[in-house]
Amino acid sequence: DAKTTQPNSMESNEEEPVHLPCNHSTISGTDYIHWYRQLPSQGPEYVIHGLTSNVNNRMASLAIAEDRKSSTLILHRATLRDAAVYYCIPRVYNQGGKLIFGQGTELSVKP
């Protein structure tokens, strides 16, 4: 399995940008990087995914390093509703579709 390393926790102020890093140095060239988040007392929800180039959607941006050994999830303006645990998850071709969650990064947002 591809291993990931994320900081245990991060803090942000409301309406400021947040950069959540993930190290995934063991992924292969065809593994996608997915990000999910889990708000308190809820199931995880999909945020974004990418392979090589940077990706944007209405929730966030994903910046993938050129060597693909790391990526950064960017929340452009954090809100109190963004307080959650964020998981970086490599999707490996022979993994059968299951998601392998690590510990994730617990993001707290201060008003």
Next chain:
Amino acid sequence: GAGVSQSPRYKVAKRGQDVALRCDPISGHVSLFWYQQALGQGPEFLTYFQNEAQLDKSGLPSDRFFAERPEGSVSTLKIQRTQQEDSAVYLCASSKSGGTSRTDTQYFGPGTRLTVL
């Protein structure tokens, strides 16, 4: 539209009792996954169905855990002779296509919190 629903949301069982947890996936979704989440940990994979076929049950912790999806839609996770270490949140997720896709999104239900006394 309707998302993934799970019932019950909370279940308290005495040690040794059998429990059944239900998952209603998004209509038409081919793949269904069960995960177990212990307090303070990330979810851990239990088992995966593609339609009615259980293709991966490598994460089931013991033979007391059994899952089925007989008609390829609703799924039930059954735990026999519950133990205290089974206390956790059980999450169900569904996705549109076959589970080997590396781009498919999984949609999660709110989970069932099981407490075994």
